[in-house]
Structure formats: structure tokens, C-alpha cells
Amino acid sequence: MHTYLFQLCAGDPAKRDIHMRWDTIRSRLSTQNRVTTKMDKKDGGLILIRNTSEPEPFHKMITGALSIESKPLNKIILKS
16 A cells, blocks of 8 residues: 555656545555455365455546556465
């Protein structure tokens, strides 16, 4: 998050069309989550799926201003 703050504040913030307090940006970005789903297999094994929630328009606006991916982490599937 501190890297985002530094990048958003670098240069002229008006050029990025972002006119909000850092607390507001941080609070609204915190709504994007990383979720783990755990499933038991019939053979006793386990499947774990890690996925990032879909970004909302606000997330896309901020990450677009920073030129970074709005959904930075890929889905991970672990089987045992």
C-alpha cells in the first residue's frame, strides 16, 4: 500500500484525476480480497483453491492510474 501511495503522489496528482484522501483510497482498496476455498476429496485428499476477488471499478481506476494489474495474483489450485 505504501508503494501505491508513493506512486499516486509522484508528479502532479491532478493529471491522474484522483482527488481523494489517502485514507479513503486505502479503505476502498481493502475491499478486494484473496479467498481460499477448501474441499475434501473422496479419497481423503484435499483441494485448496486461492483466488482474488474481481476488481470493482474503483480498483480499476486506481490500478489504471498506477499502470498495474487490477487482479495481480493468479488462481492457485493445490491438490494433495
